[in-house]
Amino acid sequence: MGIRPAAAAVTLSPRFAAAETPTKHEEAARLLRLFTPTFPGGRAGAGLLLLRAALGSTAVIKGGAHLSGQDGAQLVPLMVGFLAVVGGTSLLIGCLTPLACILSGSCSALLTNTESLSAVPLGDGLSLLLVPCVSAAVVLLGPGAFSLDARLFGRREIIIPQAPRAQRF
Numbered sequence: 789m790g791i792r793p794a795a796a797a798v799t800l801s802p803r804f805a806a807a808e809t810p811t812k813h814e815e816a817a818r819l820l821r822l823f824t825p826t827f828p829g830g831r832a833g834a835g836l837l838l839l840r841a842a843l844g845s846t847a848v849i850k851g852g853a854h855l856s857g858q859d860g861a862q863l864v865p866l867m868v869g870f871l872a873v874v875g876g877t878s879l880l881i882g883c884l885t886p887l888a889c890i891l892s893g894s895c896s897a898l899l900t901n902t903e904s905l906s907a908v909p910l911g912d913g914l915s916l917l918l919v920p921c922v923s924a925a926v927v928l929l930g931p932g933a934f935s936l937d938a939r940l941f942g943r944r945e946i947i948i949p950q951a952p953r954a955q956r957f
Contacts, residue, residue: 827932827943843923
């Protein structure tokens, strides 16, 4: 009576009995698919490419302006500017897009918001609102088909060979 846990794993076929450990590439692909279930192409992919380009170039410009305006006295402002440039560059090529969006969006917002970190005037409050919103949109929508993520972790064509049919007598 009731529900009992199974003593052993039940398999459909003996060839599936041995569980294989996933490789690092498969684990990375599984983790990326949690954030991006699809990689849309066509007009939707072009729109995502434009969003990534706008967000990435904004982060690179803000981080670069911040790095060029620093005298090198403090480590934290230099690291925030450097991380903004790295995240923006990663967004421009579409590599590890969810992580790059979070990184560049938060660094750009931090550079805009905090005057102690900003040696160069980098924008107004509108940038503080738009950069995290666009970053969240790209994280939720995914990198699109025109990205390095789609090339590495995207859809694959699986060709299943035809099995010979058994003759009936």
